[in-house]
Amino acid sequence: MTTRAHDAMAVLRRFVEANAHQDVPAMMGCLSRGTLESGGFSGPMPGAFRFEFGDAESQGEQIIIPMTVLAPGESPDTPPTPVMSMRCIMVQEDGDWKFDLASTMQPQMEAMESAMMEAMQQVGSAMGEAMGAMGEALGGVLGSEAEAEVSPFTGEPLVFSGWDDAPGEYEADELRQLPEMTHLEITTRDVSDALGRDVPVVADVQSLMDLFGETDPTKLMPWLDGEFTAGLGQAIALSPFADRLRRVRIEASLEWRCREMLLDGTELVYRADLRADEGWYRFRDELLTVIPPVLAALMAPEPEVPEGFTTLPTQAWGVTVTQFRERLAPRLMRRISTLAGGPVALDVPWGSMINEDTDGKRLQAWGLFPVLAALATLASTGEGLAPGALRVIRLEDSLCDRRASFAGGVLHLEMLLRQGEQGCFRPHELVGVLKGTAIEPTTASGDEPAADGQSAQ
Numbered sequence: 001m002t003t004r005a006h007d008a009m010a011v012l013r014r015f016v017e018a019n020a021h022q023d024v025p026a027m028m029g030c031l032s033r034g035t036l037e038s039g040g041f042s043g044p045m046p047g048a049f050r051f052e053f054g055d056a057e058s059q060g061e062q063i064i065i066p067m068t069v070l071a072p073g074e075s076p077d078t079p080p081t082p083v084m085s086m087r088c089i090m091v092q093e094d095g096d097w098k099f100d101l102a103s104t105m106q107p108q109m110e111a112m113e114s115a116m117m118e119a120m121q122q123v124g125s126a127m128g129e130a131m132g133a134m135g136e137a138l139g140g141v142l143g144s145e146a147e148a149e150v151s152p153f154t155g156e157p158l159v160f161s162g163w164d165d166a167p168g169e170y171e172a173d174e175l176r177q178l179p180e181m182t183h184l185e186i187t188t189r190d191v192s193d194a195l196g197r198d199v200p201v202v203a204d205v206q207s208l209m210d211l212f213g214e215t216d217p218t219k220l221m222p223w224l225d226g227e228f229t230a231g232l233g234q235a236i237a238l239s240p241f242a243d244r245l246r247r248v249r250i251e252a253s254l255e256w257r258c259r260e261m262l263l264d265g266t267e268l269v270y271r272a273d274l275r276a277d278e279g280w281y282r283f284r285d286e287l288l289t290v291i292p293p294v295l296a297a298l299m300a301p302e303p304e305v306p307e308g309f310t311t312l313p314t315q316a317w318g319v320t321v322t323q324f325r326e327r328l329a330p331r332l333m334r335r336i337s338t339l340a341g342g343p344v345a346l347d348v349p350w351g352s353m354i355n356e357d358t359d360g361k362r363l364q365a366w367g368l369f370p371v372l373a374a375l376a377t378l379a380s381t382g383e384g385l386a387p388g389a390l391r392v393i394r395l396e397d398s399l400c401d402r403r404a405s406f407a408g409g410v411l412h413l414e415m416l417l418r419q420g421e422q423g424c425f426r427p428h429e430l431v432g433v434l435k436g437t438a439i440e441p442t443t444a445s446g447d448e449p450a451a452d453g454q455s456a457q
Contacts, residue, residue, distance in 0.1 A: 005056035008063035008090035008097040015099050016051045019044045024341040024387050028162050032091055032098040036162040036343050044387070048072045050080055056090075063090040063097070149392070153349035158392060160343040166330035168303060174327065175309040176317055179204055181249065182217075187229040191248060194233030200247050201229070207252035211275055220274075224250070228272075228280065235287035236268070239295035240380055253279060254315060258420040260365050261294050264312050265305030268295065278422075293427035296376035297369065300335040318361035321353045332368040333393075339375040341387030347394040354397065354418070362417040366424035367395060371411065373427035374434055385434065401441035404433045 001009070011030050018026035022044050028036065054066030065088045070080035089100040148157040181202035188201045203224060205217050214220070229250075236242050246266040253259055253273040259280055260271040268291070273279030281287050305311055313319065319328060329346060337344045346368075353359040371393060378384045391409035398414040402423055405412050411434070416423025425439070433439060 001056060002058065005058065005063050005065075009053065009056050009065060011097040012053070012065055012067070012088055012090060012099055019049075020047045022047055025338045028338070028342070030099050031162075032100040032102070033093055033164060035098075035100055035102040036164065037159060049083070061092065062100075064088070065090060149345075151347045152394075153347065153352075153396070158345040158347060160345045160391070161333070162337045162343050163330050163334035166334040167327050170303055170305065170311060174311055174319075175306065176311075176314060178249075178308055178310050179206060182221075184225040184229065184250070186225045187232060187248075190229070191233040191236060194237040195242055195245075197243075199236075199245055201232070201250070202247065203250040204252065208250075208272075208274060211252055211273065227283075228274075230283050231285075231287045232270075232291075235291040236295065238288065239292045239298075241295050241298040244298040244301075245295065254313060254318075254361065255420060260421065261290050262312070262365055262369060263294065263297055263302075264310050265302065266298065267305070269310075269312060289428055290426065293373050293377045293431065296380050296427070297335075297373040299376040299380055300339055300372065302331060302335065313361040313364060318357070319364055320360040321350060321356050321363065322360075324360045324363045324367065325350055328364060329368060332372055336368065336372050336375060336390075336393070339372070339379055340385060340390040342391075344390055345392045347392055349396055352397060359397065359417050362420065362424075366415065366417065366420065368393070370425050370427045370430050371413075374430035377427060377431050378434060383435070390434075402439070403441065404430065404439040406433050406436065406438070 015027055015030040018024075018030065024044060027044060049072070050070040052068045052070060054068075056063050056065045058064075066085065067088050068085045069083045071083050072080060086104055089104045090097050091100045092098070150157050182205040184201045184203055188199070191201050192198050205220070205224070208224070209215065209217055209220060232248070236245065236248070244266055245268060248268045248270065249264070250270045250272070253271045255273070257273055257276040257279050258271075259273060259278070260269070261281070262269055262271075270281075272281070281290060325348075333344060333346055353363075375385070375390070389409060390406075390411060392411070394410055394412040396414050397417045399416075401414070402416055402425070403412070403414040404425055411430075413425060415425065425433070429439060
């Protein structure tokens with residue numbers, strides 16, 4: 001066997017081994033770009049099926065590997081039943097061998113169906129049930145010849161993808177140096193005690209003082225390193241992924257009355273407007289609701305942010321809508337597709353965004369990250385969606401009301417980006433949406449700021 005054939009065979013073996021363990025991300029990593037983008041792969045076949053390989057052969061740039069699918073016998077003494085044979089097409093992409101499942105199956109679908117029916121008649125009803133299960137699974141994996149779905153915004157066909165071409169590490173122009181941070185001793189101790197390890201908590205005190213036009217932090221610091229952060233450690237400790245947290249940063253909100261809780265690599269960033277009651281999270285109750293789903297996004301890691309730098313927008317800088325579309329959205333969609341267990345299409349009327357600059361900053365916080373965090377939350381609690389259940393994420397900036405629904409594989413979010421958190425969706429809200437509870441304009445969010453909350457001054 002040549003080196004090329006050996007390497008191609010190794011990838012195909014990894015694919016079927018991942019199928020045996022029902023490891024969807026590993027299976028997707030073995031598939032060709034064309035297979036993933038076609039929307040034909042939506043999950044593994046039953047793990048009990050076995051695969052036997054023939055001798056690999058070279059055909060031009062491709063490697064062809066004969067493979068036989070074997071169904072388990074009716075009893076330990078019954079030999080496995082051959083279900084079908086296929087000539088697996090292996091192609092090279094960016095120097096790596098990939099399994100072109102879509103091209104492999106296209107000329108064999110009719111033969112496969114015929115072989116399956118014949119095998120079912122031969123092995124009886126018990127084997128028939130197993131074969132039927134395989135047929136359903138293969139139907140989902142291989143897709144169909146159905147008419148392509150189109151975007152209601154553009155009328156163009158949707159592109160289903162695993163987003164393997166998303167940018168990798170952050171480029172220099174995507175990073176900004178962090179300002180000087182002040183160590184919060186009391187809060188650091190509380191968070192570290194709750195987690196059983198040292199996790200620093202720091203604050204951009206200068207940006208917080210600038211909210212009030214103040215230069216002397218004397219009045220702010222006792223409140224900031226006390227009442228403001230009460231319950232932070234307990235809330236972080238609720239997440240099973242808290243061991244991946246590097247640091248907590250507290251910064252000023254970019255907009256009046258807005259607040260955000262999000263990730264910057266492996267740092268939790270709490271942005272608040274201390275001038276308004278609704279500009280920061282209330283004590284323990286809100287923090288306990290908001291923080292664990294945000295930290296769940298650490299389950300599907302993103303490229304690490306170099307220490308001392310940030311990818312998050314500042315008052316003076318932030319991604320535009322175009323930059324979000326071309327760089328950040330693909331990174332997030334790659335992580336989302338991994339958690340969804342299959343290719344996912346992103347459907348957004350990009351041209352309808354009102355402000356190219358401002359909306360880019362808001363999309364970074366409220367566009368796709370809450371979806372990622374909600375999916376990770378469900379997966380971490382054993383309630384993850386079935387592979388392929390989420391097929392399309394449809395986002396639009398509404399001028400009237402916010403709505404969210406999940407039906408027919410489509411997660412549809414209508415947001416009011418200009419209103420920040422209040423007009424968009426927090427991760428814990430989308431957990432409910434993905435479990436079937438739609439959010440309508442009259443639906444309460446469930447954790448509005450307390451009426452008797454007090455601001456910093």
